Amino acid sequence: MNESNKPHVADEKAGAAYPKTAVQFEQIARDTPEAMRALVAKNLAQSREFYDRSKDALEGLLESWERSFGAAGQGAAALNRKVIDIAQRNINSGFDLAKSLAGARSLAEIMELQVRHARSSS
Numbered sequence: 001m002n003e004s005n006k007p008h009v010a011d012e013k014a015g016a017a018y019p020k021t022a023v024q025f026e027q028i029a030r031d032t033p034e035a036m037r038a039l040v041a042k043n044l045a046q047s048r049e050f051y052d053r054s055k056d057a058l059e060g061l062l063e064s065w066e067r068s069f070g071a072a073g074q075g076a077a078a079l080n081r082k083v084i085d086i087a088q089r090n091i092n093s094g095f096d097l098a099k100s101l102a103g104a105r106s107l108a109e110i111m112e113l114q115v116r117h118a119r120s121s122s
Contacts, residue, residue, distance in 0.1 A: 021046075033105075040102040047098045054091055058084050093121060 024039055065080040097117045104110045 037102070044098050044102045047095060051091055051095045055088065058087055058091075090121075093117070 021039075021043060062080060062084045066077050097113065100113045100117075101110055104113060
């Protein structure tokens with residue numbers, strides 16, 4: 001498994017980027033809507049990259065689990081597949097939210113999108 005397929009490595013990279021991105025977001029939010037959109041587009045691209053790495057890592061993990069639990073029978077593999085499917089749905093949902101936020105035209109619309117996402121996730 002290469003470094004990009006290790007979930008903890010991807011988590012560490014995303015965690016390290018968050019504080020810097022949050023500060024940039026706040027500064028740009030005060031400056032101009034155009035700069036805000038540029039930052040959102042950049043963050044969307046980073047989110048897409050993280051999504052792709054996470055998806056690859058999850059698929060690699062699933063394959064590993066299926067091999068490991070092969071002796072335990074079909075039930076373990078089915079359970080593992082279900083867990084991975086739920087995780088992938090959550091990642092897809094988060095990425096869809098990010099895409100929606102990138103197209104938002106106002107802070108009110110951003111808040112509305114976040115509330116709608118939170119309600120649909122629960």
